[in-house]
Amino acid sequence: MQNLLTDIATAAASNPDKGSVATYIPELADIDPKQFGISVALANGDVFCAGDADTPFSIQSVSKVFALALALGHVGDQLWNRVGREPSGLSFDSILLLEREDGIPRNPFINAGALVTTDTYLSGSSPREALAALLRFMRAAADDDSIHINEDVAKSEIATGHRNFSLAHYLASHGNMRNPVDKVLGTYCHQCAVEMSCRQLALAGRFLVDSPAMPTLVSFERRRRINALMMTCGHYDGSGDFAFRVGMPGKSGVGGGILVISPGRAAIAVWSPGLNRYGNSKLGTEAMESFAHSTGWSVFGVPHPG
Amino acid sequence: MQNLLTDIATAAASNPDKGSVATYIPELADIDPKQFGISVALANGDVFCAGDADTPFSIQSVSKVFALALALGHVGDQLWNRVGREPSGLSFDSILLLEREDGIPRNPFINAGALVTTDTYLSGSSPREALAALLRFMRAAADDDSIHINEDVAKSEIATGHRNFSLAHYLASHGNMRNPVDKVLGTYCHQCAVEMSCRQLALAGRFLVDSPAMPTLVSFERRRRINALMMTCGHYDGSGDFAFRVGMPGKSGVGGGILVISPGRAAIAVWSPGLNRYGNSKLGTEAMESFAHSTGWSVFGVPHPG
Amino acid sequence: MQNLLTDIATAAASNPDKGSVATYIPELADIDPKQFGISVALANGDVFCAGDADTPFSIQSVSKVFALALALGHVGDQLWNRVGREPSGLSFDSILLLEREDGIPRNPFINAGALVTTDTYLSGSSPREALAALLRFMRAAADDDSIHINEDVAKSEIATGHRNFSLAHYLASHGNMRNPVDKVLGTYCHQCAVEMSCRQLALAGRFLVDSPAMPTLVSFERRRRINALMMTCGHYDGSGDFAFRVGMPGKSGVGGGILVISPGRAAIAVWSPGLNRYGNSKLGTEAMESFAHSTGWSVFGVPHPG
Amino acid sequence: MQNLLTDIATAAASNPDKGSVATYIPELADIDPKQFGISVALANGDVFCAGDADTPFSIQSVSKVFALALALGHVGDQLWNRVGREPSGLSFDSILLLEREDGIPRNPFINAGALVTTDTYLSGSSPREALAALLRFMRAAADDDSIHINEDVAKSEIATGHRNFSLAHYLASHGNMRNPVDKVLGTYCHQCAVEMSCRQLALAGRFLVDSPAMPTLVSFERRRRINALMMTCGHYDGSGDFAFRVGMPGKSGVGGGILVISPGRAAIAVWSPGLNRYGNSKLGTEAMESFAHSTGWSVFGVPHPG
Known part of the structure; x- marks a missing residue:
């Protein structure tokens, strides 16, 4: 090997x-x-x-795997009422299929679906608490407490992530966001910045x-x-x-x-x-x-x- | 078991x-x-x-698996110049992505891609010969010479298969059909009728x-x-x-x-x-x-x- | 009559x-x-x-006619570099064609195009000044100084207008927003509330x-x-x-x-x-x-x- | 002048x-x-x-104007059950909106809609008779009996018109063709060759x-x-x-x-x-x-x- x-x-x-x-x-x-x-x-x-x-x-976006596990831990198979399990056939930030499919993202690994995942594990807690839980999960899996979030990257993504803001507001317009859009996006950008x-x-x-x-x-x-x-x-x-x-x-x-x-x-x-x-x-x-x-x-x- | x-x-x-x-x-x-x-x-x-x-x-459409093996046997990886390997995210007979992608079907298991596969294994022979080769392959795999084509089903599909005719002509309009459309469709409908x-x-x-x-x-x-x-x-x-x-x-x-x-x-x-x-x-x-x-x-x- | x-x-x-x-x-x-x-x-x-x-x-959306006149007064035919002149064939808030056409809205009378129009007449001034100019134009045309904006309607639209926020961020992600998204949307929602x-x-x-x-x-x-x-x-x-x-x-x-x-x-x-x-x-x-x-x-x- | x-x-x-x-x-x-x-x-x-x-x-395609008048003369406003009156926002031979809209073409001036128009004025007669009626209409309007169809152009279009064949079969698959596809396409290609x-x-x-x-x-x-x-x-x-x-x-x-x-x-x-x-x-x-x-x-x- x-x-x-x-x-x-x-x-x-x-x-x-x-x-x-x-x-x-x-x-x-x-x-x-x-x-x-x-x-x-x-x-x-x-x-x-x-x-x-x-x-x-x-x-x-590798973080989407850990975020999915965390979200499934919160709500189980109910998650699949809000996000699909099919390949999208389109690029990671496409908004096309969202319009065809009434705001249900194709799967949790494209950006739109990952925003729903973040919205799910965020539910009922502050972004700080939710991100702490995510890091706890990652650190436990890796048995390494030094895993951390790069704040500069997170801030950079928040400042320039118009496409993700667009997707999140689109989901919200279809009622597929439970938390305020800004809160979800802040959490999402920190999650990506691990x-x-x-x-x-x-x-x-x-x-x-x-x-x-x-x-x-x-x-x-x-x-x-x-x-x-x-x-x-x-x-x-x-x-x-x-x-x-x-x-x-x-x-x-x-x-x-x-x-x-x-x-x-x-x-x-x-x-x-x-x-x-x-x-x-x-x-x-x-x-x-x-x-x-x-x-x-x-x-x-x-x-x-x- | x-x-x-x-x-x-x-x-x-x-x-x-x-x-x-x-x-x-x-x-x-x-x-x-x-x-x-x-x-x-x-x-x-x-x-x-x-x-x-x-x-x-x-x-x-289960026949598409055997047809793909046969076509790959004819032209090898050159097939992938004419058909993709990605999920389409759309229904089996959709024509939407064909328009976005210049007549290259998403994969060989949707109808448009399977028509390219049939066009490929048909090349250089008559429909009768091509279908005989397909049956030979299936019979050898199953070790059962009684596998056959239902002619009535094949004719019924030819008579009513406007969507497949539409897809085939669309491919032809993009230069992604080597044989005459009618010949490919006749072969394709017989293949499906196994x-x-x-x-x-x-x-x-x-x-x-x-x-x-x-x-x-x-x-x-x-x-x-x-x-x-x-x-x-x-x-x-x-x-x-x-x-x-x-x-x-x-x-x-x-x-x-x-x-x-x-x-x-x-x-x-x-x-x-x-x-x-x-x-x-x-x-x-x-x-x-x-x-x-x-x-x-x-x-x-x-x-x-x- | x-x-x-x-x-x-x-x-x-x-x-x-x-x-x-x-x-x-x-x-x-x-x-x-x-x-x-x-x-x-x-x-x-x-x-x-x-x-x-x-x-x-x-x-x-009738306001989009006045906004277009105002924006053309600011930048003339340069506006047509940022927005098209063709019917969209889709509903007023569709985001579909934006993705196909790299963030250039089809025309100034769908929401996406009107956001570009607002962004144009807003340029170089505060929302308050820009809206004052818009009202001046409307009042001069009607010869009636009582025309006004309904603040409650404007606020209601800002609070619930996720689809418009989505469109604006989408435009911004393609570089087709000159002003901050929030400023454009605030102005746009006030314009609609005339x-x-x-x-x-x-x-x-x-x-x-x-x-x-x-x-x-x-x-x-x-x-x-x-x-x-x-x-x-x-x-x-x-x-x-x-x-x-x-x-x-x-x-x-x-x-x-x-x-x-x-x-x-x-x-x-x-x-x-x-x-x-x-x-x-x-x-x-x-x-x-x-x-x-x-x-x-x-x-x-x-x-x-x- | x-x-x-x-x-x-x-x-x-x-x-x-x-x-x-x-x-x-x-x-x-x-x-x-x-x-x-x-x-x-x-x-x-x-x-x-x-x-x-x-x-x-x-x-x-200028012939589509005369064909529309002829078809309206046959069936009147019933034509609008089979074809729309809206701009398509897409190119003349696009098949995209047909899929979204269940085989109802956007308008009679794109190819798909014109095929429905031809299918309509063809109804109940042979292609020869239908084309004769079309020429009679054009000749009467121009007061010039020398207007004719170029057979070579018509044949060339039939031989190479895969996109139109694709559209016609697509319409047929949605039940929006009354006559056999080949007959409609033959008539259509002759109409275009005036x-x-x-x-x-x-x-x-x-x-x-x-x-x-x-x-x-x-x-x-x-x-x-x-x-x-x-x-x-x-x-x-x-x-x-x-x-x-x-x-x-x-x-x-x-x-x-x-x-x-x-x-x-x-x-x-x-x-x-x-x-x-x-x-x-x-x-x-x-x-x-x-x-x-x-x-x-x-x-x-x-x-x-x-």
Whole structure:
């Protein structure tokens, strides 16, 4: 495993086409695109790393996985009355289908759906309390209390996030926001601004793996379903492509991170800031394709764990 | 396994809400909605059946899986220049995204994409020859030479299939049809009119399972990818829901059949003519949810084969 | 003319189907739907009235005509770089085409386009100053200093106008807002909350008529063009129907008012709070159809002024 | 008038940017783009011409105006149950709104709506008879029996018109085609292949003018309404722009012809094969803008006929 990760990191370093760093969040626009890290946290507790695996980055939309688990913990399957479970076929911030479908977002991993998720776990508490609960969940999963929110990134997103404000007001106009729009958006932008390294993210991701080495944070049934959503919806309108090439459930963020789950085996975190045309990490996706090919961990292949 | 299937068939028989039989294909409108069959063909060659598992039905869009394998055998990955690999987020016969995306269908499992697939495996031969090759493939997979095409259903679909004619001409207007439209549609309607029983379909589906009990018809890599496409796109705009509830790749047909793959373990065929709102078999979907729950065969759970 | 208006008002009073009062603006939901007024201000200065022609009502989107004139006065044809001149084919608050067309609203008479108009005439001044300029323009046109803004309606719209906030943030996300979103929306909601009676609105509308009885407020060329926009875009996705039935340029508001122009002859204002399915006054539209039939003032008929 | 037309033709000849000739109809792709003709047929019977006003060209979609009059003559206002009266906001051959609106085309001047119109006047007769009736109507209006159909153009359009076949089958799938699709398309393509010179088209267009110099072919009410439809829908998604710049009802064709009506005054035909981005004649549109400016014939200006 260590050799595989080292080879993948070496290949990434020598790849001249690193994609384009997202520029619409000013605080992220200056990131050095040459960085690349990868970590694998096995179910048995072992962790393997290569490249810049200990450099913290903004996990952005990868946070939607943790937020979904938290929201389901609050209201259970009632969440599905307010958000769907289908791929959207459109980009992460599209508002098109919202109009066709009366303000019910397609799934919890596009921005509109994630705003409903945030609105759900926020319910009945202050943004500070809700974010504290989210961090508690992440820290417990990773067994690492140093995971934190980057306030500058959060503020930058609040100041420039007109598209998210547009989506939230649209949801509110359809009665699909319970809390004041500004409060939900403030919480949402802080949630996106959580920072982790690959090592931390892989460790935190084990709550979806069924790992005997850590306490159970969500039930088997719920874990299975979150993994299913990551497979069909985790990469926006590049979800089908990721399933085709990698064959494992994953969730990407515009900061260049991807969390991938191999059920029963491991959580993998990969990070490289340059994005492909779907808004997913370019080198990260290629690294995962190579990783899946070498390990045979695609859920669509033969299920004999190594 | 036999007990499980018998229980599932019994539960289906006593469920009063059997969905609605598709009426837009006249030849299928008169089917008795009370029928239900299920078959499991294990990788080792064993087959288990319950209910009306030996009654032939029109496999309709389930044929798209076999057609895709055949087309990939002809042109390989060049197929992906003409058809995408993403969920469409819309119904099976939608023309909306075609207009947004210059005549490139979203995936090979919606009608527009399947027409491109048919156009591909048809290339360079007559419809009769192409359909003979398709039947040869299906018969070899199922090891059953009695699989055939229902000519009456094919003719009925040709006579009433204005939506498919519309899609095909639309593709042609974008230069994404190589053969004459009428020839492609004739072949396509015959392909959809293949009849199989659950037993036959489960056996035929093993080509996606990695079964040592049968010859390899497609490479491991291609099998894995077809399974991925079935997971993200196999149930139209209900694909996410099927992944969420069942957690295995599957492909449904408007005749009420569903083929489901448990990689390395088994192919499962279920059939009941009544459809849910997405156009997928209602009892069939519920039966597969129950089956997945009992067996733990979701690819998103722990991958220890029974 | 007086007899015609009296007949029309009588017919409206006896029509049992008065449409549905808009409920999404709380302050307007309680209006008595039985009210109906009509006024004709001839080019020569004569005014004829019938029904509740002196009852003030919320002109709502009719204000977009005055706002457009004001914005064109500020920046001239540069406005057309930020907003189109085509019918949208969709409802007044749709966000669909904005996504297809990179944040350029279809025309200045749908909400998104009107927000750009407000942003334009607001530029370089405070909301208070900008609204004062708008009122000055309206009062000068009507020669009536009592025209005012209903603060309660404005506040109600700001508190509940999530759809407009969504549109404005969407425009801002495409760089098509120069002023802060909150400032534009505050101004916009006040602009919509202007109150006039039919008599006042007909008088004010004469600036589009070419009336020798009043000073010229906008050039002939601009007047002609604003009238053209009212014809093709003045009634949202009911614009074609209004042109077909009435044949004169007009602009409707969700408060039930319609301003109609007969070039060279007269400005007509009609008001009845109940709306048809396009969001335009039901009795108002029918009254204008009857008026056009009786007068022969359709611009598509023979152009011999009475 | 003669001097004005000569000046306009001279200006057109010296304009280096003549737009792009439509290439999707092979028979039209070879037309010399330098040609330009204009004719004005006054209500009193006088005709003025300049440029290539006697060169026949393919009127293409301008035929939709005559087809609409013929269809309304057959079924009257029942036509409006099968086709709308609203601008589509999309290009001439879009299929998008058909899907949103259950197979009811937006208006009779986009291709989908014109197919319904053809289906309507075809009803109960052979294509040969129906086309003979259409030619009789055009010849009577122009008082010229030499108007004819170019068979080569018709055949070329049938052979390559996949988009129209797609639209027609789509309509049929919604039950909005009464005749067999092939029959309607054959008739439609012949209708589009009518050839006229500017002189002939201007003369034929007088049936919409209210000209005492010719027999009344359609009632005043119907004429007024057809003019309204030409204003709001006559130039596809460039209709608003044409109304804004020219201010008279008009209908364009992809062959480069435009028929414009000045109610009570004249019919104007202009032709130049190069198209602008909306698919309307570029020089033709500019010539009409100049013509409207010089004559003051905009219906949105002061209605004092010269």
